[in-house]
Amino acid sequence: MRPSSGLPRCGRRCPRSGGRSTRCSSSPVSTASPSTSWMRMRSGYSGWMSLSEVDPDEEVQGEIHLRVEVLGSQGSRRLRCSVLEARDLARKDRNGASDPFVRLRYNGKTQESTVVKKSCYPRWNETFEFELAEPAGEKLCVEVWDWDLVGRNDFLGKVVFSVQGLEAAGQEEGWFRLWPDKSKPIQDGRRGSLGSLQLQVKLRDETVLPSHCYQPLVQLLCQEVKSGRQDGQVHLVTLLDETTTAECRQEVAINLVKLFLGQGLVKEFLDLLFELELAKPCEPNTLFRSNSLASKSMESFLKVTGMPYLHFVLGPTITRVFEEKKYVELDPSKVEIKDVGCSGLHRVQTEGEVIEQGRQHLQSYLGELLDAIVRSAPACPPVIRAAFRQLFQRVGERFPQHQHAKFVAVTSFLCLRFFSPAVMTPKLFQLRDTHADARTSRTLLLLAKAIQLVGNMEPAAGRAKEPWLSPLLPALQQGTARMRDFITRLVGTEEEQGEEEGEGRPLGPPPAVVKEGLLLVPKTRGKGPLLAAAAGKKLHFCLTGESLSFGKSPSAERIGAIALGDILAAEKVEEKSFGSSHVMQVLYMGTGGQQETAYLQCKCVNELNQWLSALRKVCGNNPRVLRSYHPGVFRGDKWSCCHQRDRTGLGCDRTRHGVTLQDWSDPLDPTVEAQRLFQHLQGLRGTLREKYWELLAPEDAQNGPRGEDAALPEGLSRLFAVLGDLESCHRRAQPPAPAAPALLQLQT
Structure with missing residues (x-):
């Protein structure tokens, strides 16, 4: 389902020239024409929109590069259309791509291009001609379709030109946005019959100066x-x-x-x-x-600087909750009574048994989580510990008669505004790829409540508000005492912090780690000698403040590394280059002083953007960054993107060193x-x-x-x-x- 009368999708190209750039922080998500209310509200839209069934001929995206011209003299004129390429087409096939071809219609005649297999960024470079009608009142329709061997072809969008307007211009060339097919009649009752959705959309158009x-x-x-x-x-x-x-x-x-x-x-x-x-x-x-x-x-501040620390502390417990899917409930008004026992010996659990079983599960999760928190003081980033140390001292000086207040001040941020929201909605904090189901979501909510009560440092207050949490009271009281000891170590002096790290306690992931995970090294030439032996394998990559290193597993010995100072750029690779999406390239200076390229494939677009953000963040001040690159690969004797034959020549696209994600993982862009x-x-x-x-x-x-x-x-x-x-x-x-x-x- 989607909004039936929609908002305009941002199709304007963002100009960047003379040190000036235009950024659009968010754009609406429908291809329908602008509504009157949207046009009146230049800063955004807020209201209810009707839902309707999805018409595949209306869900289009992407642009096509065309050159259209009128040739010849009066009496023997021709209409020529050169179909060059397209980009960002909709993905209609199961392999995550499409098999696009172009169909041109003019004056009752139709011509078609060849089919480009498995690509959302096809190149045709084909020219088509029609005899120009007299008078030239017909329209030229350029349609893009996804070819299917079985079943009907899928519509990808179209562009319609007025030939009369073209006669005055003679020739026009450029990128044209693909539009949906609005020519089909709307069936009665198809729109507005599936309920409504309330939307709040904000449009920001910014001119960023040098x-x-x-x-x-x-x-x-x-x-x-x-x-x-x-x-x-x-x-x-x-x-x-x-x-x-x-x-x-x-x-x-x-x-x-x-x-x-x-x-x-x-x-x-x-x-x-x-x-x-x-x-x-x-x-x-x-x-x-x-x-x-x-x-x-x-x-x-905690979200910008502490996400790796948050993942280290909460990750194992959140994973366990998702995998076990235990039924956890302490509220008698929400308890579900079910049969238990083996075949032939069924009996109904009592309410007390269900609550006791839920208490045991929840107490186990809470204990594991508190153990991770208590042990995590040495792994907490020094800048966060310094900020909490300042807060602890300021509150102690302000309320000398209430020394309890300085502990609550720290936990009000660490537990109530950081740990607890992440436990409740782990997807929003990148702890999971998907939202939880109803049962797991309830368990996470109860666990988040428990963390809040521990963070309040007064579990008795929580018991009065929700009496059904009383079975958990002993665990909460013990957790409060442990949390107090943890805060004392967390805000210790810098000298105590150094001694703590020298005692050989488990530190978890080093604070210097920016990003790590498994990446596939595709089989291709031109990947550089560093990764030549790893083609077709998955390796564990670790990005720190010093290098991008890799090995067979997180605990295995590092096979090789690329120093951060040698990294020249980190960019996406065209989807058609490998027949699969989510591939990035890291351009770096090799040991022999030659430019090399490492191609790495991520599992999804979010992971790809996170890696690009992390690499650009740590390499932003490198003195040898590139200003251009090739989005394709060098195969045979030419580049797949621009067909240049000089392998070491200038790239055909500019590099990007700025923001790729609009949330906590963005690189700093002052x-x-x-x-x-x-x-x-x-x-x-x-x-x-x-x-x-x-x-x-x-x-x-x-x-x-x-x-x-x-x-x-x-x-x-x-x-x-x-x-x-x-x-x-x-x-x-x-x-x-x-x-x-x-x-x-x-x-x-």
């Missing part, structure tokens, strides 16, 4: 963090916290965290947030429970973070001024905001000046309005 344009803003924010909190003054971070709405606070927090991570000031930034938050009137038992900028920033912070601050200029005077002198708030001429502090004045300069840069960077196209492309 990085040097954002340096004044970045330097100002860094200076504000370094100066720290000063009594009697309103800090810029406080103004940002007070004026940012709850809807966008999460996004602002992650932008700030990534920006200061790139500047090496994330600990100082978090410490400033802790200090400003603790300066407000607050109670020790509700500390950091609100969605303030401090809470959201610390939560984002230019994009600065641009988004600029947009947010630009929209708050008037509000920042008003809030400053309100916070500086609350007793004068009833008199209204101060005038524009009132003196502002140096930091706020500099901020307004920097925002004004950036706004001017954006105005100068706006591209000229494009000329109206001579060729009329119809969408019917």
Whole structure:
């Protein structure tokens, strides 16, 4: 099923020239024409949409490269259409590809191209001609189909041209988006009969300037963090916290965290947030429970820096829960009574027996998870331990009579905002590839509740709220004591941390590991001598802060390694190059000073994007990165992508060194973070001024905001000046309005 009246899919090519790029953070997911409500709401869409059955002739994607021209003189004119190639076609076959061919229709005549087997990026390079009708009122229809040996062919999309518009232009060439077939009549009752789906879609179109344009803003924010909190003054971070709405606070927090991570000031930034938050009137038992900028920033910080640690701690227990599929229930109102026993000796379990059995299973999972948490202090990344150490000390100084509060402050982030959400929905944290079924989901929910109660450090409070959790109370009390000891070790001094790591305790995966997993080395020439003996085998690859190494298994001796400084680029490979998708290439400098290529196949597109993100993140500052590459492979005497015969020549496509995933695993891109912070601050200029005077002198708030001429502090004045300069840069960077196209492309 899909929305029956939809939103426009983003088909505009994103121009990148002169150091300027345009990014679209999200796009709608339907090929229907734009709705009136969408066109009115330029920033997005929110509402209910009817569901309808899926028509395969409407579900299309991709683009086709065509050259269409009118030849000859009056009386003997011809219409010529050169079908060059297509890209990103829909996958219609079980092998994850299609067998596309092109069908051209004009003036009652039809011609077809050859079939390209197993490819969503076919190349035809074929030319077709039609005698031009007089008058040239007919339309030229270019259709793309997936050829099937058995059954009917599958429709992949079409482009319709007005020949009259073409006569005026003479010739047109370019990439044209494939459109669905809207010519078939809609059956009565087919639409709007399957219910409705509520959607919220946000469209963001950003112009990112060259990085040097954002340096004044970045330097100002860094200076504000370094100066720290000063009594009697309103800090810029406080103004940002007070004026940012709850809807966008999460996004602002992650932008700030990534920006200061790139500047090496994330600990100082978090410490400033802790200090400003603790300066407000607050109670020790509700500390950091609100969605303030401090809470959201610390939560984002854990997701950006602590995902490998999270996987190390939770991975084994989550895997066990998914594999065992035990029935776990403690709530009497939800208990399901079933027959037990062998054949001929059936009996019905009592409610008490079901609850006791569920308690044993849940207690076993909780015990295993607590064991992993308690042992994980040495494996926790040092930057996270340093942040928790600062938080622990700040809360202890703020509430000297409530020493319990500093432990709760740490667990409120580590357990309530990090471990517990990951246990409840492991797919969102990349712990599983799919969501859990109903039974497993209930077990994970109960386990997440148990972790929350342990994190509250007061299980008795949880028992009063949900009395049916009382059978688990002894395990929760024991877990609370163990969690307290764990926090004490976690926030120990740096000297204690060094001694701890030297005691020979199991550290788990080294903190320096960025990404690891099994990858297949395809059989092909041109993979470089390093992996020549591994063709057709799966190897365990490990990416650290020093190298990309590989061996037969995680514990086996490393067979070889590529130093990070030698990696030149990491890019995708065209699907047709190997007859399978999800292949990447790592271009590196070999021992003899020659450029080599390692081709590696991932199991899915998500894993492919994660590997590309990780490689680009750790190699982003390499001095010898490539600016171009070949998306194909060199077979015989030419490249499969551009047919060049020079194996060492310049690539036919530009390399990419930026973001590939829009979530926690993104590489740091400080230019994009600065641009988004600029947009947010630009929209708050008037509000920042008003809030400053309100916070500086609350007793004068009833008199209204101060005038524009009132003196502002140096930091706020500099901020307004920097925002004004950036706004001017954006105005100068706006591209000229494009000329109206001579060729009329119809969408019917």
